[in-house]
Amino acid sequence: MDSSAIWIVIALPILGFLVQSLGGGLIVKAVGEAKSKSILGFLAVAPIALAFIIGAMITTKVGAGPATVVTGPSWIQIAGFSIPFEWIVDPLSMTMVLIITGIGSLIHLYATGYMAKEKDYARFFTYLNLFIAAMLILVLGNNLALLFMGWEGVGLCSYLLIGFWYKDTANARAANKAFIVNRIGDWGLVLGLFLIVCVVLDVVPKETRLLSYDVILPALKTALVAKPALATSIGLLLFVGAAGKSAQFPLYVWLPDAMAGPTPVSALIHAATMVTSGVVLLNRMHVVFECSPVASVVVACVGAFTALYGALIAFGQTDIKKILAYSTVSQLGFMFIGCGVGAYWTGMFHVTTHAFFKALLFLGAGAVIHAMAHDQDVRNYGGLSKYLKITFATMLVGFLAIAGFPFLSGFFSKESILGAALSGNQAVIDGVNYGAICGWVGLAVAFLTAAYMTRMMLLTFGGKTERWRTIEPNHDAHGDHHGLDKDHKPHEVGATMWVPLAVLAVLSAVGGLVLNGKFEEWLYPQGLAVLPKVAEHASNLQMYSMIVAFGGMAFGAAIYWRGLPASQGWDETKWSSIRLAQRDQFGFDSLTTDLSVTGGAELSKFLDSTVEHTVTSGRALASATSGAGGVMKFLQTGFVRWYAMVMLIGVVAFIGYFALAIHGGAN
Amino acid sequence: MNGVPLAGYLGLALFMFSTGVVGVLVRRNPIVIFMCIELMLNAVNLTFVAFARYRVQALPDDPVLAQSQTMAGQMMVVFVMAVAAAEVAVGLGIIMAIYRLRHNIDIDDMNILKG
Numbered sequence: 001m002d003s004s005a006i007w008i009v010i011a012l013p014i015l016g017f018l019v020q021s022l023g024g025g026l027i028v029k030a031v032g033e034a035k036s037k038s039i040l041g042f043l044a045v046a047p048i049a050l051a052f053i054i055g056a057m058i059t060t061k062v063g064a065g066p067a068t069v070v071t072g073p074s075w076i077q078i079a080g081f082s083i084p085f086e087w088i089v090d091p092l093s094m095t096m097v098l099i100i101t102g103i104g105s106l107i108h109l110y111a112t113g114y115m116a117k118e119k120d121y122a123r124f125f126t127y128l129n130l131f132i133a134a135m136l137i138l139v140l141g142n143n144l145a146l147l148f149m150g151w152e153g154v155g156l157c158s159y160l161l162i163g164f165w166y167k168d169t170a171n172a173r174a175a176n177k178a179f180i181v182n183r184i185g186d187w188g189l190v191l192g193l194f195l196i197v198c199v200v201l202d203v204v205p206k207e208t209r210l211l212s213y214d215v216i217l218p219a220l221k222t223a224l225v226a227k228p229a230l231a232t233s234i235g236l237l238l239f240v241g242a243a244g245k246s247a248q249f250p251l252y253v254w255l256p257d258a259m260a261g262p263t264p265v266s267a268l269i270h271a272a273t274m275v276t277s278g279v280v281l282l283n284r285m286h287v288v289f290e291c292s293p294v295a296s297v298v299v300a301c302v303g304a305f306t307a308l309y310g311a312l313i314a315f316g317q318t319d320i321k322k323i324l325a326y327s328t329v330s331q332l333g334f335m336f337i338g339c340g341v342g343a344y345w346t347g348m349f350h351v352t353t354h355a356f357f358k359a360l361l362f363l364g365a366g367a368v369i370h371a372m373a374h375d376q377d378v379r380n381y382g383g384l385s386k387y388l389k390i391t392f393a394t395m396l397v398g399f400l401a402i403a404g405f406p407f408l409s410g411f412f413s414k415e416s417i418l419g420a421a422l423s424g425n426q427a428v429i430d431g432v433n434y435g436a437i438c439g440w441v442g443l444a445v446a447f448l449t450a451a452y453m454t455r456m457m458l459l460t461f462g463g464k465t466e467r468w469r470t471i472e473p474n475h476d477a478h479g480d481h482h483g484l485d486k487d488h489k490p491h492e493v494g495a496t497m498w499v500p501l502a503v504l505a506v507l508s509a510v511g512g513l514v515l516n517g518k519f520e521e522w523l524y525p526q527g528l529a530v531l532p533k534v535a536e537h538a539s540n541l542q543m544y545s546m547i548v549a550f551g552g553m554a555f556g557a558a559i560y561w562r563g564l565p566a567s568q569g570w571d572e573t574k575w576s577s578i579r580l581a582q583r584d585q586f587g588f589d590s591l592t593t594d595l596s597v598t599g600g601a602e603l604s605k606f607l608d609s610t611v612e613h614t615v616t617s618g619r620a621l622a623s624a625t626s627g628a629g630g631v632m633k634f635l636q637t638g639f640v641r642w643y644a645m646v647m648l649i650g651v652v653a654f655i656g657y658f659a660l661a662i663h664g665g666a667n
Numbered sequence: 668m669n670g671v672p673l674a675g676y677l678g679l680a681l682f683m684f685s686t687g688v689v690g691v692l693v694r695r696n697p698i699v700i701f702m703c704i705e706l707m708l709n710a711v712n713l714t715f716v717a718f719a720r721y722r723v724q725a726l727p728d729d730p731v732l733a734q735s736q737t738m739a740g741q742m743m744v745v746f747v748m749a750v751a752a753a754e755v756a757v758g759l760g761i762i763m764a765i766y767r768l769r770h771n772i773d774i775d776d777m778n779i780l781k782g
Contacts, residue, residue, distance in 0.1 A: 638778025644691050 003068040003089040005058055009051045009097060010087070010136050016047035016129035024122025037121050041112035041496075044125035048108050048132055052101035059094040067093075069142050069214060076145070082208045088142035091522045092283055095348060096139035096273075099355045103272045104132050106500035110363050111264035113496035114370060124164060124262070131157035135273055139280055143211040144193050147281070151189065151245065154274045155182045161269060162261040174257035181254040185244015189281075192237030199223045199230065217287055221528050224291040235288045235295025238281060239302075246278025248336060249306040252329045253589050259321040263366030266321060271328045271362050272355040279332070279347045282339040283523070290342065290426060290530035297434045300340025300427040304438035304445075307333030309586075311448035315455065316582025319376045320365045323456045327402065328358060330445060337442055338417040341435035342426030343534040345523040346416040349515065353409035356511050357401040360504035364395035367497055368460060371490035372468070378459040379570055380468045382563060385461040387490040390498045392461050394505040399457045401508040403450035404549035409512030415545045416516070418442050422538035426531055439538075443548055450552025455560050463563035676717035683710035695774050697762050701755060708751045712744045 020043065028036040062068075067090030076083040087093075108128060115124055134153025141147045155178075163175030197210045203219040210216070224231040242248070247255035258270045269275070282289065282299065289296045310330030317323045331354050338347035369376055371388055385392040401408040404415075421439030428435065469486050492498070524533065559565060567574055575583070584590065614620055683706050690703030719740025726733040766772050 640774050640777065641692055641695070648688060648692070 003058060003061070004070050005054055006070050006087045006089055006140060007072070009055050009058070009101070010133065010140065012047035012051040012054075013129045013133035013136065016044060017126055017133055019043055020122050020126040020129055024126065028122065033119075037112070037116060040121050040125060044129060045105055045108045045112065047129065048101055048105040051132075051136075052098065052105050055094065055097045055101050058089060059098060062089060062091055062094050067214070069212075080208055081210055083143055083145045083211060084209065085146070086142040086212065087140045088213060089140075092280070092348065093139050095352065095519075095522070096276075096280055097136060099276075099352060100132060100135050100139065100273050103355050103359050103504075104135075104268060106503055107264050107268040107272075107359060107363065110267075110366070110497050110500040111262070113494050114264050114366055115262060118262075120164075124161075127157050127160045127164070128265070128268070131161070131269060131274070135277070138277055142213055143209065144196065144213075144216070145211050147284075148189065148193065151186070151241075151277065154269070154277065155179065155186075155245075158182075158258065158269050158274055161265040162258045164261055164265070168260075171260040174254075174260040178254040178258050181251055182244050185241045185251055188237045188240025188244070189242075192234055192241060195230075195234050195237060196220065199234070213284065217285075217528055220285075221287050221291070221530065224288060225530060228292050228294070231288050231292035232294045235285075235292045236298060238285055238288065239295060239299055242278030242281045242336075243302065244278075245281075246275050246332050246336070247306075247329050248278070248302050248332065249309055250588070250592070252306060252310070253585075253592055255329055256322055256325040256585075259319070259325050263321065263362060263369060266325070267359045267362030267366065270325065271358040275328065275332060276335070276351040276355070279335045279339060279351050282336070283344045283348055286339070286344045287528045287530060289339070289344075293427065293429050296340050296342065296427040297429055298340075300337050300421070300424075300435050300438045303333045303336025303338075303340055304441040305333070306330065307337065307445040308441055308448075309333075311445045311452060313582050313585050314452040315448075316579050316584075318379050318583075320368065320378050320381075320456065320460065321362070321376055323378070323452065324358070324361055324365055327361075327449065327453065328354075330449065331358065331402070334414060334417050334442060334445070337421050337435075337438045340427050341421045341424030341438065341534065342531060343416070343420030343424060343536060345519040346413070346420050346536065348523055349416055349519040350413040352515060352519075353401070353413040353508070353511050356409055356504055357398040357508040360398035360501060360508050361395060361402065363497070363501055363504065364391050364398060367391040367493045367501065370493055370497070373488060375468070378456060379564055379568075381460045382463050382465045382467040383461070384490060388461075388492055390492060391501065394498070394501040395457070395461070397505040397509050399453050401512075403453050403553055404446055404545055405553075406546055406549070407513055409508050409510075409515075411545065411549070412512035412516040414442075414446060415541060416536045418446070418545065419536045419538045419541050420534050422541065423535040425534060443544055446545065447548040447552040447555075450549050451556040454553045454556025458557065458560035459564060462561065465563050467564065673717055673721045676713060680710040680713040680717070683707070683713065697758075697772055697774050700774065701758055701762075705751060705755070708747055712747055715740045715744045715747075 070087045072085035074084045134150045138150025159175045159179040200219045244251045307330045310326045314326035335347040335350045401410040404411045424435035687703040687707035719737045722736040723733045
């Protein structure tokens, strides 16, 4: 199919969004609440599935040649500067399109089952379709302005969906937090865009499309090769944007809280697609990073630290979605290592496989939560494999994939990242190969990943003890859902929910094997290489990867095979201090909250009590003005004849002065 | 100019103007002040016509230019008279209004805008 069909791919979710938002209420009124759900569900899934099919047909025609640009009408047009609506059809954008629409349609399908008992069905799918549209604009836009439009669009949808159950204050707070923290990232991104426009204008002064990729990427390469400092500035600003969206330290704080949204949202937005847009940005703009070793080192090191940090925190979490959220933070760190060391295509490879297995794990977790009366605490689970056979089997595949079990998808993508990091040439300053250090850290994180995922799986499905029967749970579920009771019998989910699980399980299992090596051929020729290509394979790495994967799983199994250890039970006062620190994110979240929220409040109170009350509103300014007025008012006697006298004196003085001046000049 | 020199006209105008100024400053009745203002305006008018006439005598060889200069001075007088008439109309109206409000038009009592 021709590339111009990309318009249809973008239009379909927008159409779905319009139908859901404008027609949703009418459909509910026309056929009643119960019947409307199947209609609305179909109307939500169909456009995304259709977009996937069209996207796949376009992708088959995308070759290794230069990217096709599909230009449309103008968006912003001013003298010397124009931004058209234009879409780029190249391997990078089409990879993302397939992930977004493919995983998206599966998750939409799952959501029709998961949200079946919710009231605001149409509102949910309105947001979800709008999200797909915004995400497609983000990855398909051929200029940074369209990328920014999509960037903000997905941010908005993320905000709306995190706060979907807005009646619960905690959800509304989590939504606000996500929105506000993302604004910090946007600050960096926008400044980066401005800087790019300035740089590009120097190279191609007559060009008006100053944000389009086909213009700026060659121009940036020309401009930045000799100026690493400028490349570092642009790179770091773009990285701030990427870190905000992709939840890198220290801007990760919003992502764990974002789990307040419905589980399909967590799977689609906060694991598979939106949070990877930072990686997409780094892939698009990799030429900037290739020109700047400093920015590359920052990307790789922040990625490595985030990976380690997220993995450590995951051990202290008891909420199944929080465990997966920190796992996502950690895996995003892996992707940033890949981009930082110069093998940006490995980042995209991990984006893809991660989309498979993390979406699978989240949807599986959603199935568990669904079966367990919306209780999310893994301490209340146990022995669920007996009840949830399909969920267990599919999640097992996802678990093995993320843990790096040989020849499943995570094994290949993680290994390519680590291999590139160990043999990388981009993140090197003064002969110190920071990329390699990041690679070894990554290997350690792979061990931790296998361990904490084993913990989650064993606590949920393993063991014979059905812990919700033995201990009265202190559930913290949503107010309008009933909690667990002793006689609760978990039930397997319906077909709309397990079919996506099964599809994703197949993808997680074989995705790596099929795609291994493909991304390198697929994405590398598209780029504008500055540095020589990075090798992906380090010696003995496969062996190390297997050792850490099996070691991590064995370590996890050794502790959790018999169920929940007493030292990690409901009574958190008995927890070890390390685990408590992990639970509290090593105090970082509360520190930032104290600094920003409480600190900001204290600062404004201080300004209110001192500056506001003394300087502006109260004493200083007002008394200065009235004091000056008090002096001047004695001139305002109110006697008209006095004014006339003053005027007369003034006129006489004025004329006298000029008369004397003329007289003097005449001499 | 019929034997009266220019200085005579200017002296009379100076006397009239000074009288007007002193009157404005010392009198408290606004109607008298108005009369004094009229006196000042007419002093100026007198200088205008005197100078106009004087210019004609100074330019005997160019009657056209002399004519236009005379006309200019005399036109100014007409303007000043028109403006003075308008000003008196407005001013007397204001004085009437003040009298109706306060039954008193002493200018020194009109000080409500005092700081």
